[in-house]
């Protein structure tokens with residue numbers, strides 16, 4: 001029977017360990033052995049310094065004893081003795097199992113002056129690692145405060161349990177009138193280096209303190225994104241431009257005044273103190289002030305730049321609802337602010353103003369025409385031969401925004417014949433088009449999307465997720481044509497290129 005031994009048991013513990021010592025005597029090299037095994041004084045000190053003792057009682061006698069100590073997030077197993085005559089009965093193992101269960105911490109260290117072979121076996125079976133002498137000395141000094149002389153003869157093993165999974169906090173917030181108390185909690189999480197997913201007008205972002213490289217590193221980990229891909233820094237207002245960018249051209253101020261808050265990201269030369277983790281080591285930084293009351297409230301509550309990529313796994317479809325974020329990122333994020341579906345639906349237009357030639361790196365629903373109208377000159381597109389050399393940007397990768405089902409784009413007049421062929425082949429096909437199905441068939445899942453570009457874009461990613469979840473052999477999307485559909489066509493092209501694979505191309 002296992003029981004907790006309170007301080008009053010010190011004498012019986014002492015008797016037990018001295019019995020054990022007597023039994024061991026002669027079997028352990030003399031230089032590793034000092035008598036008495038555990039002096040009463042030391043035992044008393046240990047109980048007083050917070051070591052908890054547990055014992056195994058059999059027939060009214062104490063035949064095994066173990067001690068643990070909790071120091072911050074670490075549990076130390078300091079003693080694990082069983083009288084030699086009882087070792088083969090597995091009593092020691094049961095006691096250790098009990099101690100491991102008590103150790104609710106993420107880290108357990110074992111330190112004994114001389115670990116018995118059965119105990120070493122137990123530790124190894126449970127994934128403990130024998131530490132080097134150097135590490136042992138350091139740990140013993142840090143945690144036990146044991147002088148060198150005793151450290152010499154110690155065995156320390158270390159076990160790292162995976163930390164208990166933290167649950168994501170899902171907060172519904174009224175987007176039009178965000179509750180300041182909730183935004184304060186979100187701001188605090190970001191201030192403390194945590195991740196908060198939040199809605200913007202384009203897609204949901206995965207936010208972290210842009211000045212804190214450790215917090216930014218969490219974004220890359222949660223997304224599975226290569227570390228050299230830069231992030232957009234979201235700003236609470238235009239005046240914050242000066243905190244992140246240098247040599248700001250007039251064109252940047254003109255665009256910011258015209259379109260911020262809004263779905264426009266400006267690439268500008270960065271100030272030296274912008275962390276490399278955010279810029280992917282480039283000399284530029286992407287900045288945007290989102291047009292969403294909840295995002296703006298969060299930025300106000302935090303008071304500085306929030307680095308935020310789209311809150312999806314790298315290469316996958318961007319999220320436009322809180323549920324999408326949850327599906328993709330699970331518990332990798334401390335908090336998800338649910339402000340309902342995004343209104344624009346595809347990512348911001350990225351304009352590079354760090355070169356003499358203004359270039360659109362990523363088209364968005366804010367079109368080149370509108371930007372050109374305000375600037376007084378038409379910006380180049382990224383594939384223009386006159387455009388500056390390509391900059392690394394995941395939204396400009398050939399394969400991106402991709403469902404798992406193979407996706408193809410198809411002009412609307414080829415759809416009927418393609419579908420008839422698919423039916424002959426017994427293929428199950430999901431279709432996304434702006435018009436109703438010309439005919440019905442059990443193998444065809446037809447999904448009607450809004451016929452205007454703004455509506456189509458708003459629903460695009462949610463529609464792709466729905467069609468992907470049907471598990472069809474193919475997704476066919478009506479190929480959009482014309483200037484107002486340019487950004488949508490861009491996303492669909494990349495979705496097609498990256499589709500049908502489990503791990504996205506990088």
Ligand code: TXA
Nearest residue numbers: 202205230231284285286309310347348392393394395
């Ligand atoms: O609408 C949006 O822009 C959303 C919302 C959350 O704000 N954000 C977004 O972030 O789409 P993300 O990380 O998924 O895409 C940002 C794109 C990436 O392709 C990245 O490489 C590019 O912006 N980017 C960021 N900083 C850059 C820089 N300094 N130079 C070139 N490209 C940059």
Ligand code: MG
Nearest residue numbers: 309310318395
């Ligand atoms: Mg993205």
